[in-house]
Amino acid sequence: MKRRNFLRSSLGAGLAAGAYMSFGSYGKAFAGKPFPSGTNYDLIAVMGGEPAAMFDMGIQAMGGMGTFVRKGQKVLVKPNIGWDVVPGKGGNTNPALVKRIIEHCYRAGAKEVYVFDNTCDNWIKCYNNSGIEQAVKDAGGKIVPGNSESYYQEISIPNGKKLTTAKVHELVLESDVFINVPVLKHHSSAMMTGALKNMMGVVWDRGYWHRNHLNQCIADYALYQKKPQLNVMDAYNVMMRNGPRGVSVADLSNMKSLMISTDWVAIDAAGAKMMGKEPSSIEHIALAAGMGIGKMDLSTMNIHRMKM
Amino acid sequence: MKSSALKHIRTVFAVLVLLLFTFLFIDFRGVLGDKAFGPILYLQFVPSFLKFAIAGVVASTGFIAVLVLTVLTGRTYCSFLCPLGIMQDGISRIGGLFKRRFRKYGYKKPYTILRYFILVMTAGILALGGVYVLTILDPYSTFGRFITYFAQPVALVINNLLASVLGKFDIYSVYRVDIKPYELAAYIVPAAFLSLVGILSFRYGRLYCNTVCPVGTLLGLLSKVSLFRIRFDEEKCTRCGRCAMACKSSCIDFLNKKVDLSRCVNCFNCIDACKENGMSYGLVRLKQKSEDDAGTDASRRGFIAGSIALIAGGSQLLRAQGTTPSPTKDSTVKEDRLYPVSPPGSAGISIFTSRCTACTLCVNACPTNVLQPSVSEYGFAGIMQPRMDFHSGFCNYDCTRCTDVCPTGAIMPLMIEAKKLTQIGKAVFNKENCIVHTEKTACGACSEHCPTKACHMVPYEGNLLIPEVKDEICIGCGACEYACPTRPYRAIFVDGNPLHEAASKPETEELQAVPSEFPF
Numbered sequence: 078m079k080r081r082n083f084l085r086s087s088l089g090a091g092l093a094a095g096a097y098m099s100f101g102s103y104g105k106a107f108a109g110k111p112f113p114s115g116t117n118y119d120l121i122a123v124m125g126g127e128p129a130a131m132f133d134m135g136i137q138a139m140g141g142m143g144t145f146v147r148k149g150q151k152v153l154v155k156p157n158i159g160w161d162v163v164p165g166k167g168g169n170t171n172p173a174l175v176k177r178i179i180e181h182c183y184r185a186g187a188k189e190v191y192v193f194d195n196t197c198d199n200w201i202k203c204y205n206n207s208g209i210e211q212a213v214k215d216a217g218g219k220i221v222p223g224n225s226e227s228y229y230q231e232i233s234i235p236n237g238k239k240l241t242t243a244k245v246h247e248l249v250l251e252s253d254v255f256i257n258v259p260v261l262k263h264h265s266s267a268m269m270t271g272a273l274k275n276m277m278g279v280v281w282d283r284g285y286w287h288r289n290h291l292n293q294c295i296a297d298y299a300l301y302q303k304k305p306q307l308n309v310m311d312a313y314n315v316m317m318r319n320g321p322r323g324v325s326v327a328d329l330s331n332m333k334s335l336m337i338s339t340d341w342v343a344i345d346a347a348g349a350k351m352m353g354k355e356p357s358s359i360e361h362i363a364l365a366a367g368m369g370i371g372k373m374d375l376s377t378m379n380i381h382r383m384k385m
Numbered sequence: 386m387k388s389s390a391l392k393h394i395r396t397v398f399a400v401l402v403l404l405l406f407t408f409l410f411i412d413f414r415g416v417l418g419d420k421a422f423g424p425i426l427y428l429q430f431v432p433s434f435l436k437f438a439i440a441g442v443v444a445s446t447g448f449i450a451v452l453v454l455t456v457l458t459g460r461t462y463c464s465f466l467c468p469l470g471i472m473q474d475g476i477s478r479i480g481g482l483f484k485r486r487f488r489k490y491g492y493k494k495p496y497t498i499l500r501y502f503i504l505v506m507t508a509g510i511l512a513l514g515g516v517y518v519l520t521i522l523d524p525y526s527t528f529g530r531f532i533t534y535f536a537q538p539v540a541l542v543i544n545n546l547l548a549s550v551l552g553k554f555d556i557y558s559v560y561r562v563d564i565k566p567y568e569l570a571a572y573i574v575p576a577a578f579l580s581l582v583g584i585l586s587f588r589y590g591r592l593y594c595n596t597v598c599p600v601g602t603l604l605g606l607l608s609k610v611s612l613f614r615i616r617f618d619e620e621k622c623t624r625c626g627r628c629a630m631a632c633k634s635s636c637i638d639f640l641n642k643k644v645d646l647s648r649c650v651n652c653f654n655c656i657d658a659c660k661e662n663g664m665s666y667g668l669v670r671l672k673q674k675s676e677d678d679a680g681t682d683a684s685r686r687g688f689i690a691g692s693i694a695l696i697a698g699g700s701q702l703l704r705a706q707g708t709t710p711s712p713t714k715d716s717t718v719k720e721d722r723l724y725p726v727s728p729p730g731s732a733g734i735s736i737f738t739s740r741c742t743a744c745t746l747c748v749n750a751c752p753t754n755v756l757q758p759s760v761s762e763y764g765f766a767g768i769m770q771p772r773m774d775f776h777s778g779f780c781n782y783d784c785t786r787c788t789d790v791c792p793t794g795a796i797m798p799l800m801i802e803a804k805k806l807t808q809i810g811k812a813v814f815n816k817e818n819c820i821v822h823t824e825k826t827a828c829g830a831c832s833e834h835c836p837t838k839a840c841h842m843v844p845y846e847g848n849l850l851i852p853e854v855k856d857e858i859c860i861g862c863g864a865c866e867y868a869c870p871t872r873p874y875r876a877i878f879v880d881g882n883p884l885h886e887a888a889s890k891p892e893t894e895e896l897q898a899v900p901s902e903f904p905f
Contacts, residue, residue: 122903161783197834199752199781225561265842266829284870290826317896319838327893350904375905382903
């Protein structure tokens, strides 16, 4: 896989997209700063529609998927597929949303769109019962396993306080564009799971994070250079308690909402608010904001609110 | 029938059966649906017999069919249906390739005392409630272990190489599967039997089947009165001895023109070998039948009676040691587990250990690898019987795969709703090991994975939350133990229920109103 990545970054750069950069992969060009979105919004918030329709509306306000995905690029879409539960239980990202995002990527000219998660329950059951495997196939994307350590490669996070190395899935390294699609949920460990917490599904050894100040590790990982260029938060059926797996549908609040942002701290702050919590009370959000990874003060943000 | 076609039919059929059963125990992708297992395993003698004895259902009458088949045709089972027998034919064939240097065929006397001793001991101990001799000797389970322990890892290596190559071309339909060996001691019995079966079949054909295998010996008794059998044509036979040299069972006494039917496995090699068409397979002639009956070994009856007395005393001793596990309290083991955890559907530890023949089918079928062969957890006699090992995996909440595949009834079918309320053990929290207590940082991996929230988080120091377990809704799935990041000892572990219990349903309450405006 490393070899392929190398071939891609050396040969691929000389092809269609070669004019954009002198060398290296696209990801590096965007590292450390938000993607130039073409709009001035810090956050798009949509309410009242079905997930796919809300995304259509939201991404349009962001200037369309073409702002993020260019012709011939490899895109990684990372939903939360952590649990062996069916859609409607709020445990995983909505499959219809995942499908629509992939469709937008292809329409914008993506060469290939990949989807994976390092699941908590058995990965085959998760992929299957979440409806996401089928959704990805229907949209023409590639669903990729994340079940074996051999798919993961060591990276370093030089400025991490607790987390300085991690093994990340090769697709994170190989893709040109990274779209993070968390589902908003209560979480018994991190209090809330959203965009930042969703990265625990791209690394192999989550146990290390739990052993070594979980919330600091979540914030530290956000320093890694291959950041998502776009975050889409599914807040359609929000699990308000008993997360992240959920016990019954009584745990869900049917908020019918969706947020989009290039700033993953901002989108998590908005998610916290949706769940009736102050962003600063969620330790990993506060830590990430304090480390300058993004903004969590929603009152100073340019937010575009839409209702359907 | 004299045609050598019989042998070819047998070969083709046997190869198909062998491939099917090999696949059954290699199927790490779960290709075979839950419904496929019943029909495939229907005719396996020991599993069917055990399940019939436990459940008495029509679906487990396969062993009766085998008995009838044997009375009609002889030991057809051993050459056509027994995967272990067929595997030995394959090994014998390899032995024969070496210019017959290693293979010693030709008529030999049976090990009468040994084979009947093994049969009587197996049956006697089984009758008294101990399955452990059968666990070690059942040919189907022995074969299953060979494949699971030794062939599946090879298949996984090939699969993973293939997955690596295909992955370079962006093809992910073949995925990698990490190879996780079992505990070393679990390999002792399979390795010993692989050596025994391998060497005996390599040199002596079906000697194992006719000496050690209790199913072979039992069916041998019946095949003495079978309707169809191999026989000599007195007029055509020239006593050349080719039949005896081709006989895998060493049961043809060509000088006296006799076939030891108790050892003949209906391979039909002799018919094929005879140049004079002097061997045939057909309906018994009355005269011949009475001759064979007269040959019944009289001393055997006395021997069987004597053995029963021996077993009656000995098995009680073994039983006490075997089926009730002693608490594995050990000062160095901080996870202070009193009982191992038996799989859902097994009803309890002693029930499970008295029924399971450790064929490893559930170990393969389990999608999370939580089922692992035990070493000493169930007591010495329970070696290799699977237990729930929550360091290897945890029991998937929405899964009843092991209960669907078990052929012996050691794990009985459970409806998914019943399974979700079957408490196989209870989680025990040990604060002294917990990250929240020792590191004063948030964790909660246990509660995160808990499907019923029996393991939930309660306020601790400052803003920290710490786990607490509600016993009544815990089902013992072990997700908490698996997820717990502390090493070498976990801060939460599942202690088995000796008898499985019913858990309460988690309570649910209504939520507050859904927001209709953005709160930001």
